[in-house]
Amino acid sequence: MADPLDITVTSPRDWKYISEGGSSIVFSYVGPAHDSFGGTALRLRKALLSSPLDSPSLVIPPVDDPDDPAIAFQHGVVARVLPEEYLPRLEAVQVSRAWLEELAVLAETQRPTERRAKDTIDLQRTRAVLATDLVGGRVVAVEIKPKWGFLPSPTHLAPGTAPVKTTTCRFCMHAQVRGARDADADPAHAYCPLDLFSGEPDRVRTALCALWDTWVSSSGTTNNLRVFVHGHMVRPDATPTSIEALAAQLGLAGEFTLYTVRDAFVARVLPLLRETSVLRLLANLQRTLDPLDIEGLALLWSRAYASQEPGIALQTQSPDDGAPDASPLGAGLSDPTIDDWKEFLDVYFAKNAQMDHDHPDAADLKYYCVAYLLSATFKDCSLILRIPEDGAGSITLIDLDVKPISRLAKWQQLDKEIVEGYKNAWKPRQCIETK
Numbered sequence: 336m337a338d339p340l341d342i343t344v345t346s347p348r349d350w351k352y353i354s355e356g357g358s359s360i361v362f363s364y365v366g367p368a369h370d371s372f373g374g375t376a377l378r379l380r381k382a383l384l385s386s387p388l389d390s391p392s393l394v395i396p397p398v399d400d401p402d403d404p405a406i407a408f409q410h411g412v413v414a415r416v417l418p419e420e421y422l423p424r425l426e427a428v429q430v431s432r433a434w435l436e437e438l439a440v441l442a443e444t445q446r447p448t449e450r451r452a453k454d455t456i457d458l459q460r461t462r463a464v465l466a467t468d469l470v471g472g473r474v475v476a477v478e479i480k481p482k483w484g485f486l487p488s489p490t491h492l493a494p495g496t497a498p499v500k501t502t503t504c505r506f507c508m509h510a511q512v513r514g515a516r517d518a519d520a521d522p523a524h525a526y527c528p529l530d531l532f533s534g535e536p537d538r539v540r541t542a543l544c545a546l547w548d549t550w551v552s553s554s555g556t557t558n559n560l561r562v563f564v565h566g567h568m569v570r571p572d573a574t575p576t577s578i579e580a581l582a583a584q585l586g587l588a589g590e591f592t593l594y595t596v597r598d599a600f601v602a603r604v605l606p607l608l609r610e611t612s613v614l615r616l617l618a619n620l621q622r623t624l625d626p627l628d629i630e631g632l633a634l635l636w637s638r639a640y641a642s643q644e645p646g647i648a649l650q651t652q653s654p655d656d657g658a659p660d661a662s663p664l665g666a667g668l669s670d671p672t673i674d675d676w677k678e679f680l681d682v683y684f685a686k687n688a689q690m691d692h693d694h695p696d697a698a699d700l701k702y703y704c705v706a707y708l709l710s711a712t713f714k715d716c717s718l719i720l721r722i723p724e725d726g727a728g729s730i731t732l733i734d735l736d737v738k739p740i741s742r743l744a745k746w747q748q749l750d751k752e753i754v755e756g757y758k759n760a761w762k763p764r765q766c767i768e769t770k
């Protein structure tokens with residue numbers, strides 16, 4: 336295999352901060368014309384400031400395979416379930432500590448205060464990811480993190496959770512419980528992923544307006560919508576001048592208000608979302624890879640372990656004394672290797688649609704755990720829509736990272752907290768799924 340590109344042939348000053356999420360920070364190449372780096376974005380992993388043992392970067396094997404697993408995962412797994420047209424080009428790039436340190440210093444003042452207090456560029460990495468720069472160039476780039484596009488089947492839900500979980504979608508419950516929504520605002524007008532995924536023009540419009548309104552009221556700090564003009568993130572406030580660049584790019588010269596720009600924004604984004612199949616594909620993957628809900632998965636886990644039948648309980652990393660029924664969901668399971676993922680997908684394609692998910696077989700426990708893991712990737716990724724001044728736009732998916740299997744127990748706990756918190760405090764919002 337060819338050696339990876341060496342980032343240190345560029346200056347850290349050639350890389351402009353774009354944005355960041357919980358585990359990565361991304362820069363755009365703005366240096367002199369360069370065959371390899373022109374039109375690219377650099378995605379670096381972050382490490383927690385306080386407790387290195389909890390660092391998100393620990394998911395990544397540091398020694399034998401220094402490449403970011405996002406690359407092999409996209410090439411070997413994601414590319415088998417999503418068309419290539421929706422995926423950015425990804426390749427490994429070599430970085431050095433000195434180079435990263437310099438970049439970290441340059442970027443620090445541009446980072447959001449809450450993120451700066453928590454984490455920084457992981458200086459221990461020797462490799463990073465070079466990707467297609469999806470926000471650069473003479474375009475408006477709209478980033479949407481849609482989240483969960485389906486309601487769970489009631490089959491495996493407890494009587495105490497089924498009514499609320501089949502009425503209100505996970506995103507709407509979570510947003511309310513963690514106070515991401517204005518407590519006084521009408522939840523009926525808030526962003527609901529099921530509207531965005533519905534494919535119905537009026538509902539998609541409602542979703543886009545709601546995303547816009549939260550974007551403005553949060554001064555652009557919401558992670559469900561980000562807007563870039565010519566590679567610069569737009570930071571809205573209550574004044575129209577804050578979105579002047581966007582207004583100009585949308586053809587609104589002279590007088591404009593936050594509302595006229597919102598209308599022009601929705602008018603440009605809506606057709607792209609209506610024409611694409613990517614939302615339908617995403618929701619389908621999320622749903623079909625999570626047929627039991629985390630509650631059903633936990634039930635199956637307990638049943639498999641309580642059964643003691645040979646071959647039913649999983650081969651875990653510590654197959655000890657055989658009293659595992661109290662073990663937390665996913666305990667002892669290893670993160671799938673790329674070969675495991677390949678085998679998993681072979682089974683998924685061959686039989687997922689025919690399996691009796693209402694009566695899951697305990698022998699398929701590992702299959703269901705791995706499926707849930709993959710569904711989590713599609714529940715957390717984002718879309719970047721590129722809208723040129725004229726001509727057709729495009730849509731690309733980002734943040735299709737593999738999640739660690741150790742999160743299964745966290746997701747079970749989070750599910751409980753969300754549902755309990757929501758049903759005790761709010762009248763369930765009616766979220767409508769279009770299949």
Ligand SMILES: O=P(O)(O)O[C@@H]1[C@@H](OP(=O)(O)O)[C@H](OP(=O)(O)O)[C@H](O)[C@H](OP(=O)(O)O)[C@H]1OP(=O)(O)O
Nearest residue numbers: 356357358391480482509558711715736738742749
């Ligand atoms: O659990 P959720 O739905 O809140 O999702 C987390 C996201 O929160 P969100 O709700 O989108 O604000 C969260 O997003 P932020 O860091 O809040 O922007 C991450 O994407 C997190 O994944 P990871 O730790 O980067 O692997 C996400 O965690 P996973 O659920 O993917 O483990």
Ligand SMILES: Nc1ncnc2c1ncn2[C@@H]1O[C@H](COP(=O)(O)OP(=O)(O)OP(=O)(O)O)[C@@H](O)[C@H]1O
Nearest residue numbers: 354355356357358359361376466467468469470734
């Ligand atoms: N290929 C790209 N081109 C341009 N910008 C990008 C690209 N990839 C990511 N970004 C920007 O960088 C941000 C952080 O990237 P990403 O979503 O991959 O990080 P993350 O830490 O995995 O996020 P999350 O916390 O949502 O899991 C994105 O929200 C987006 O604004």
